[in-house]
Amino acid sequence: MAKKPTGESDEIRLKKKIAAGTKDESNSGSPAVRSLRKRLKRTQRKRRALSLRKKNAAGKQAEAKS
Numbered sequence: 001m002a003k004k005p006t007g008e009s010d011e012i013r014l015k016k017k018i019a020a021g022t023k024d025e026s027n028s029g030s031p032a033v034r035s036l037r038k039r040l041k042r043t044q045r046k047r048r049a050l051s052l053r054k055k056n057a058a059g060k061q062a063e064a065k066s
Helices: 010-021 033-063
Strands: none
Touching: 010 033
């Protein structure tokens, strides 16, 4: 059986994990928190790139019609 999708996105889940992991000042530089930050940045990059691609594709379609 497949997992049920949650209401929150990967980004929100990662932000919560990072916030929980950085409550201690001593833990803020740990490898686990660092890898979470890297995963968050990767998902943000993917989301931004996707939105930019969609925007550019819509612009090209609009130019072709006119």
